[in-house]
Amino acid sequence: MNRLWSPCIRELTPYVPGEQPSISKLIKLNTNENPYGPSPSVLTALNGEVGSSLRLYPDPDAAKLKQAIASYYHVAPSEVFVGNGSDEVLAHAFHAFFIQDQPILFPDITYSFYAVYCRLYGISFTTVALDSDMGIRVGDYQRPCGGIVFANPNAPTGIALPLSEIEKIVRAHPDRVVLVDEAYVDFGAQTAIPLVQKYPNLLLVQTFSKSRSLAGLRVGFAVGHAALIEGLERVKNSFNAYPLDRLAIAGAVAAMEDEDYFQEKRALLMQTRDKLARQLDAMGFQVCPSTTNFLFVRHPDYEATSLMSALRARAILVRHFRQPGIENYLRISIGTEAECASLELALAAILAAA
Numbered sequence: 001m002n003r004l005w006s007p008c009i010r011e012l013t014p015y016v017p018g019e020q021p022s023i024s025k026l027i028k029l030n031t032n033e034n035p036y037g038p039s040p041s042v043l044t045a046l047n048g049e050v051g052s053s054l055r056l057y058p059d060p061d062a063a064k065l066k067q068a069i070a071s072y073y074h075v076a077p078s079e080v081f082v083g084n085g086s087d088e089v090l091a092h093a094f095h096a097f098f099i100q101d102q103p104i105l106f107p108d109i110t111y112s113f114y115a116v117y118c119r120l121y122g123i124s125f126t127t128v129a130l131d132s133d134m135g136i137r138v139g140d141y142q143r144p145c146g147g148i149v150f151a152n153p154n155a156p157t158g159i160a161l162p163l164s165e166i167e168k169i170v171r172a173h174p175d176r177v178v179l180v181d182e183a184y185v186d187f188g189a190q191t192a193i194p195l196v197q198k199y200p201n202l203l204l205v206q207t208f209s210k211s212r213s214l215a216g217l218r219v220g221f222a223v224g225h226a227a228l229i230e231g232l233e234r235v236k237n238s239f240n241a242y243p244l245d246r247l248a249i250a251g252a253v254a255a256m257e258d259e260d261y262f263q264e265k266r267a268l269l270m271q272t273r274d275k276l277a278r279q280l281d282a283m284g285f286q287v288c289p290s291t292t293n294f295l296f297v298r299h300p301d302y303e304a305t306s307l308m309s310a311l312r313a314r315a316i317l318v319r320h321f322r323q324p325g326i327e328n329y330l331r332i333s334i335g336t337e338a339e340c341a342s343l344e345l346a347l348a349a350i351l352a353a354a
């Protein structure tokens, strides 16, 4: 607390990111980064951009990147917005659409940044409980509200809603924005982007951080009706006209264009995930059905925090959320085959010793 702060800043509860330790030998399964590096063509594109042109500002519209995303998803560039990570895109979307006279709705267990943005922008919100299987019950979202946001697949549960269910929510609120955060959609769920042609109130947000291995480059995007994109552009151009630098634009375009690498690595990751899920299940863990690059698990006989500490002692990091309802769960990011094998061995040893 400082008397020099704006009064509203005193009330904020900022997001706390997962740990990024500087020790090198750790097996890092705590922040859902992709275990594989980005496509080699991304590195070539980045190198090609390193030069004296860095003295010049980047394209404020990142037109090449919008075009690459638009071509990939068969939409118009005017239906694409890009930002400095999807966190920034989400923040602009909250600012642009959710300051309404009614509270917005989101699940009580979801990406914890949503409540942080609400406090930042003075948006009131109501959380909606998940069902007993940790799923989103769409019937609970059929009521008056200022807008709706959820992640699909949801985080940190990893559970996805089918498009038909999402459509029910979108159709029930023609005068409100329904924002679906598809950060993990490439790992086995279905994107709702095709629904954008039918529903001008639907906005999808995706990221290059997970399925395209570029968490360090900070690129995210939104797809929606051109009028929603225009709203986002108004906020963006009132905040930072150049959120994506020259390297980010070049690298993200190259990532979008290397379809073979993308398909190969995401298939490998999903295969590793499904194998680890079976192994953990055999060890007595309850594993939420995942279409993401992580598993959300609990063991009926062991406390999550003690498992986490025991793993940490073996140089393996996983994520725990101190939130009622999920305090006995661990979120384990999918690493390489070898990393997941080490995790399995470590857990087997920990359970045997306990």
Ligand SMILES: *Cc1c(COP(=O)(O)O)cnc(C)c1O
Binding pocket: 032, 084, 085, 086, 087, 088, 111, 151, 155, 181, 183, 206, 207, 208, 209, 215, 218, 219, 220
């Ligand atoms: C990782 C993640 C993001 C943020 O991604 P960035 O593009 O790296 O900012 C957004 N939403 C969810 C649900 C995530 O897990």
